[in-house]
Amino acid sequence: RARDVEHTALDDYKEAEARHDEALTEYLLINAELEELTYKTTRLIDQIRAYESEASILKNRAETLLFESYTSNTNSTFVGLALEAGSIQDLMTAQLLLERAAEREIAELQSYTAITAEAGKLKVVLDEDRLRVAEIQNRSEELVIALDKTSELKAAALQSASTETREAISAYNKEQARLKVLEAAKKRGVAGGFPPEATPNFFCPLPGASFINDWGFPRSGGRTHQGTDIFNARNKPVIAAGSGTVRLRTGGLGGVTIYLTTDYGMRFYYAHLEGYASGLKNGDRVTGGQLxxxxxxxxxxxxxxxxxxxxxxxxxxxxxxxxxxLRASC
Known part of the structure; x- marks a missing residue:
């Protein structure tokens, strides 16, 4: 019976780990979509405003044309057309107005119609994108809860396991890491990363973190993700991955950031930090494993x-x- 309990603990851990990876993958994918949609909606709003501003100018010109045509015309047929028309677009179909307007003025009326129609189409797209953004935000919140839950399940499985089962879980994690490293290494070029010998004595920058291979995931403006997002609780210690010199920078997309140039010629970039270790200054030398x-x-x-x-x-x-x-070291 004890063996059954231990077997269950191992299975529970594997299941929680699989569910955690699945939730994290979906979370990163939909948030990549969210970033792209946010960028897209911002551009749509700017374009709609530009169209509406241009349409307002053209509308004023068209109304001036209408007024001049109306006041200078003694033909009762035109007066009736002007009074009965429901919009500027209706007047465009009136033959009398077409005969009296200059070619440039007609072009302006046509431009007004085209621009207002295009603005209307963009508003429809914007409304659809905003609905999708709301859906993603709701799903994102659900996935964050799922990630917390699966982390708790993994911790519970470890806590209830015997020493033997914990060793089995550790062996399982190492084997999974080895397989994932091999899979990533099959990719060509920059997506395949560096060979192990390029990073001697590498320290995991955020121990105990969760992450997947999110290199190349889409980002706003046609960009792609040029790193790995490593998830852990707020204020968890961030570690120097190697010995070298740090350059500190605050602001921009990365927020609180560190560039670490190692003694063996590699550069590591850390972004979105909560803050720096006490006393750390720009240009300081650090040792691998240091906070x-x-x-x-x-x-x-x-x-x-x-x-x-x-x-x-x-x-x-x-x-x-x-x-x-990271997968080989974390």
Whole structure:
């Protein structure tokens, strides 16, 4: 019976881990869509405002044309057309007005019609996008709850397990990490990351964190994700992944950030921190494993669960996928 309990604890952990990865993957994918939609709706609003401003100018010109045509005309047929028309567009169909208006003025009336129609189409798209944004936000909240729940289930499975089962869980995690590293390494170019020898004595930058291979996920404005988002609780310690020199920067999309240039020629970028370790200054030397900051969601991550956005590159080279390095070490 005790063996059955231990087997159940291992199965519970595996199930919770699978559900956690599934929820995290969906969360990152829909939030990538949310970022793109937010960017798109901002541009739509700007375009609608520009169209409405231009339409207002053209409408005023058209009304001036109508007034001049009306006051200078003694033909009762035109007077009747002007009084009975329900809109400027109706008047455009009136043959008498077409005969009296200059070619430039007719073009302005046609432009007004086209612009107001286009603005109307954009408003429909905007309304649809806003509905989708609301759906994503609701689903995102559900997934955050699911992530917390699966984390609790994993912790409970570990707590109830015997030493033997904990060793089995540890072996399972190592095997899963090995398989995921191999899978990521199959990718060509920057998506495949760096080989192990490129990062000797690498320290996990946020121990105990959850993450998936989200390299290349879409971002606003046609950008793609150039790192790995590592999720953990607020104020969890952020660690120097290697020995070297730090450059601190606050502001912009990354919020509270650190660039760490190692002695062996790699550069690591940490973004969205809650803050820096006490006493840490720009240009300081740090040792691998040293506390350098705290996990947060500063910058443009303010609406997301707390995490570190982590990037890596060989100095002077391209940013490459950090996932294989992180998965092998965290």
């Amino acid at each position: 350098i900051g705290y996990n947060g969601n500063s910058g443009n991550a303010i609406t997301t669960p707390t995490h570190v956005h982590f990037q890596m590159q060989a100095v002077g080279g391209q940013w490459k996928n950090p996932y294989p390095t």
